[in-house]
Amino acid sequence: MFCKKCGKEIDENAVVCIHCGGAVDDNLILVNKNSNSSKIWLGVVLEIFLGVVSLFIGFVLYPAESVARKTFIKGWFVVFIIKVVFIFFCGIMALILPPAYYV
Ligand SMILES: [Zn+2]
Secondary structure, eight states: OBOTTTOOBOOTTOSBOTTTOOBSSHHHHHHHHHHHHHHHHHHHHHHHHHHHHHHHHHHHHSOTTOHHHHHHHHHHHHHHHHHHHHHHHHHHHHHHSOGGGGO
């Protein structure tokens, strides 16, 4: 058979084109895309969970109204924002990138 993307001849049983890397079966793209986005969501949930846990640990370690706690909260907030931006960037890239990259 021939690849739908690049038109080159590929093996009858091929799942992915050896020439362009494109998925041969349209269903495969769907499955991989779904599993990929669920991985992203798992990462988001895990990230928020770990963020909350680390914030909680900081609150336990540093006494209320202390400079150490204020510094910790500032640092935690900066790290959290960076992580949120990174997660959104990864999520957007996953949506933009062509299906071939999911394989
Ligand atoms: Zn191809």
